[in-house]
Amino acid sequence: MSEYPVNESLKAWEANAKFWDDCMGDESNQFHREVVRPKVSELLNIKADDFILDIACGNGNYSAFIAEQGADVVAFDYSEKMVALAQKRQAKYSKKIEFCVIDATDEQALLSLRRAKPYTKAVSNMAIMDIADITKLFRCVNELLSQGGIFVFATQHPCFVTLTEKYLTAHSYYGIAIEGQPKEQCYYHRSLQEIFNLCFQNGFVIDGFYEESYGIKEKPDVIIVRARKV
């Protein structure tokens, strides 16, 4: 589906890595703290004995939040600069978080995330809409999870957050996440049915779902989905 190839999107994230890390800091930004984190954390229900995969982790602020609750984390992002910044920022959690440079569109690379034990949970905050192709990701996440394991992801609401007129047809476009970022990034629009069907086709059922808004308004900015491996 992707009109913009993954290397084009990577160029943007390499250019934006330092800006993103500065904006997110240790605690992430207000949007993440108010709109994303509460429901993601409710659905993820982190336990100290969890082993969690953080997909497209950015500067690792949510990995750190997981580690603070005692769980072990493998966190990855395809931007080498972003991962270097994450390792530096989250250095105090180096025994709990393993950071890797992995492209979520590369099946072999994804399967190299297999460790001695399966992941009990996987999470992805505000990145599904940034990933050029998510078909392999959903298949591999299912494979990497333990039976009954969950994949919680938050992504922009495809019905209400877009810069184009198209809804049903998957397509990509350029936009910004944060005012002032050095380079526009590629967004990959997918309809709700495309996202949900990808869950169902890859052995998940959806057993948790929220639509969240920034501030008080009727049209939500974000969907938060819990997919459970069956």
Ligand SMILES: C[S@@+](CC[C@H](N)C(=O)[O-])C[C@H]1O[C@@H](n2cnc3c(N)ncnc32)[C@H](O)[C@@H]1O
């Ligand atoms: C909007 S940021 C979110 C980062 C982090 N999850 C957070 O909530 O702060 C999107 C992230 O997706 C990463 N990304 C985009 N496409 C990717 C891909 N194909 N593989 C791995 N990471 C990717 C970007 O480098 C960026 O760090």
